[in-house]
Amino acid sequence: MKPAPFDYVVAESVEHALAAKRRYGDEARFLAGGQSLVPAMNFRLAQPAVLIDLNRIPGLGDVRRENDVLAIGALARHRTLEHDPNVARHAPALAEAATYVAHPQIRNRGTLGGNLAQADPASELPAAAVALDASLHVRSAGSERQIAARDFFTGVFATALEPDEMLVRIDVPALPPRTGTAFMEIARRRGDYAIVGIAAVVTVDDARRCVRVRAVLCGAGNSPVCLAAPERVLAGHRGSEAGFAEAAALAGREIDPPANVHATADYRRHLAGVLVRRALALAVSRAEGGDPGGWRGRPAGRITT
Amino acid sequence: MIGRVRVRVVVNGVRHEREVEPRLLLSDFIRHELGLTGTHVGCEHGVCGACTVQLDGEPIRSCLMFAAQADGAAIATVEGLAPAPGELAPLQAAFREAHGLQCGYCTPGILMTLDAFLKAHPHPDEADIRAALSGNLCRCTGYQHIVAAVLLATRRNA
Numbered sequence: 001m002k003p004a005p006f007d008y009v010v011a012e013s014v015e016h017a018l019a020a021k022r023r024y025g026d027e028a029r030f031l032a033g034g035q036s037l038v039p040a041m042n043f044r045l046a047q048p049a050v051l052i053d054l055n056r057i058p059g060l061g062d063v064r065r066e067n068d069v070l071a072i073g074a075l076a077r078h079r080t081l082e083h084d085p086n087v088a089r090h091a092p093a094l095a096e097a098a099t100y101v102a103h104p105q106i107r108n109r110g111t112l113g114g115n116l117a118q119a120d121p122a123s124e125l126p127a128a129a130v131a132l133d134a135s136l137h138v139r140s141a142g143s144e145r146q147i148a149a150r151d152f153f154t155g156v157f158a159t160a161l162e163p164d165e166m167l168v169r170i171d172v173p174a175l176p177p178r179t180g181t182a183f184m185e186i187a188r189r190r191g192d193y194a195i196v197g198i199a200a201v202v203t204v205d206d207a208r209r210c211v212r213v214r215a216v217l218c219g220a221g222n223s224p225v226c227l228a229a230p231e232r233v234l235a236g237h238r239g240s241e242a243g244f245a246e247a248a249a250l251a252g253r254e255i256d257p258p259a260n261v262h263a264t265a266d267y268r269r270h271l272a273g274v275l276v277r278r279a280l281a282l283a284v285s286r287a288e289g290g291d292p293g294g295w296r297g298r299p300a301g302r303i304t305t
Numbered sequence: 306m307i308g309r310v311r312v313r314v315v316v317n318g319v320r321h322e323r324e325v326e327p328r329l330l331l332s333d334f335i336r337h338e339l340g341l342t343g344t345h346v347g348c349e350h351g352v353c354g355a356c357t358v359q360l361d362g363e364p365i366r367s368c369l370m371f372a373a374q375a376d377g378a379a380i381a382t383v384e385g386l387a388p389a390p391g392e393l394a395p396l397q398a399a400f401r402e403a404h405g406l407q408c409g410y411c412t413p414g415i416l417m418t419l420d421a422f423l424k425a426h427p428h429p430d431e432a433d434i435r436a437a438l439s440g441n442l443c444r445c446t447g448y449q450h451i452v453a454a455v456l457l458a459t460r461r462n463a
Binding site: 006043 | 308310326327328330333349350351354357360363364365366368369370371373374418422436437439440441
């Protein structure tokens with residue numbers, strides 16, 4: 001099918017894009033990578049009167065290390081998340097999660113900002129952003145503000161963004177020493193949205209006791225679910241199979257997962273437990289090994305097609 | 306605000322310029338405006354990969370992009386792979402020899418995906434090849450002969 005007609009605005013700057021959004025309001029949509037919006041337009045599920053193309057705004061996809069923050073421009077492509085050495089080093093859960101997003105052709109176009117603003121409950125990157133305590137920098141024509149990733153996702157395809165606001169940057173704070181991260185998921189086929197996925201971030205002290213434990217699920221609710229049990233069970237203790245298993249057993253009770261053609265709620269609950277156990281074990285081993293993202297020993301230019 | 310937009314692209318080394326509606330998909334621009342019908346259109350919502358072309362060297366879904374967005378870009382389509390009329394690129398020749406296609410509908414998209422992949426990864430193993438092909442559906446071959454064709458091409462290249 002073909003999209004309905006629309007007027008096309010090529011934004012030359014963030015200010016230009018925001019002024020256009022203020023002018024056209026709900027009739028206008030921002031066009032980032034377009035890998036969700038354009039299919040919706042092809043099906044005529046979305047029929048914006050105006051498209052504001054963000055792809056030519058200089059610098060909007062840049063990745064920069066600023067003080068203790070990795071600042072990722074909203075237009076950074078999934079491919080950049082996969083391959084940028086700064087992302088691999090400072091936001092390894094995002095780099096690992098990006099390898100699970102769709103297919104190479106999609107990752108060459110899709111953007112981090114677009115993915116987060118789309119707020120698909122099964123999407124990988126929102127869970128990674130919440131687990132990493134990312135802060136989302138949002139602007140409108142008259143104001144700007146920071147929204148914590150954990151407060152950004154308000155429901156199925158719903159975010160805290162106001163109609164005239166745009167997500168312009170994702171700030172990921174530096175990982176504390178002795179921190180390990182892991183992203184993994186279960187999907188029917190490579191490149192599918194996760195049935196359930198998990199981003200885990202664990203920090204241990206110099207006696208290898210867990211200090212801080214984040215385990216955030218995608219596909220398990222209306223938005224990313226940050227589990228309470230893993231930190232409650234593991235804090236103050238060394239990572240152990242018994243501890244991971246206890247956290248896994250409790251995780252299923254914290255979630256109210258959807259049932260649909262892809263999986264029943266019970267199956268998703270089961271997967272959540274399995275993933276909690278595996279991801280915590282991997283994140284702890286990476287924290288203890290001083291290799292936050294598990295990249296050590298991988299060949300340069302590793303294949304993550 | 307623009308009614309029609311100008312698109313200037315270089316496709317397979319040839320310059321083209323057109324005025325088009327903003328809603329024209331890049332896939333339809335390539336096929337209907339430029340007459341390059343080697344790029345196939347399957348699902349038109351980013352699932353099948355038949356419309357894969359290279360935009361500034363990177364494989365993308367041409368059905369998930371507007372022609373207007375490609376203004377200023379260099380595009381490669383399957384018509385540009387062969388070195389001369391009547392000849393085949395090494396990857397194409399390997400597909401022919403190893404029976405890497407049956408109906409051929411998915412083949413142009415698969416070739417454009419693999420052409421970029423093999424430039425970045427000249428010596429992939431079978432698992433790498435299957436991962437690279439994850440975004441291209443083929444309903445005839447079961448992929449066995451496609452993978453065999455890629456392995457044949459990489460062996461010759463070694």
